[in-house]
Amino acid sequence: VQLVESGGGLVQPGGSLRLSCAASGFTFSRYAMRWYRQTPEKGRELVASIGSTGGSISYADSAKGRFTVSRDNAKNTVYLQMNSLKFEDTAVYYCRAAGITYWGQGTQVTVSS
Numbered sequence: 001v002q003l004v005e006s007g008g009g010l011v012q013p014g015g016s017l018r019l020s021c022a023a024s025g026f027t028f029s030r031y032a033m034r035w036y037r038q039t040p041e042k043g044r045e046l047v048a049s050i051g052s053t054g055g056s057i058s059y060a061d062s063a064k065g066r067f068t069v070s071r072d073n074a075k076n077t078v079y080l081q082m083n084s085l086k087f088e089d090t091a092v093y094y095c096r097a098a099g100i101t102y103w104g105q106g107t108q109v110t111v112s113s
Contacts (some may be wrong), residue, residue: 001102011085019080019107021022029073032056035079035080037091038106043053047093048080064087064097065107085111 007019021033032051038044048059048069057069068081078095092106 001097001100003056003097003102003104005093005095005104005107008093008109010112012108012113013086014054016083017085017109019082019093019095019109020108021078021080022106023076023078023095023097026097026100028076028097029053033069033071033078033113034098035078036094037089037109038094039091040085042091048100050078058082068105076098082109085109086112102113 002024004022005019007017011017029090032049034049035047036044037047047060047063048067050069050071054071059067066084071078088089090111092108094103094106096103
């Protein structure tokens, strides 16, 4: 199993980023995918989930209305579009396949003016 997150960076409050997670080593289209984020202060938080075929989408309250999760099963990739970013969105973001205990290296998102 391999999960490679990318797309993080430094962005000003109110800005946008699109995170990607490229998956390999398992049948991507059969698994729901989840985005998490982690900070030393808050620990790990589930941000968004998407079902294996793109349905069953859910968000943490902190992400509702600002983040959009999507996936492309042909590319074995899941995305997280993040808009209207806030200081408190600063974290390392990880993707994970539901039911598979594997974490990628994550991608750092820093919201700062």
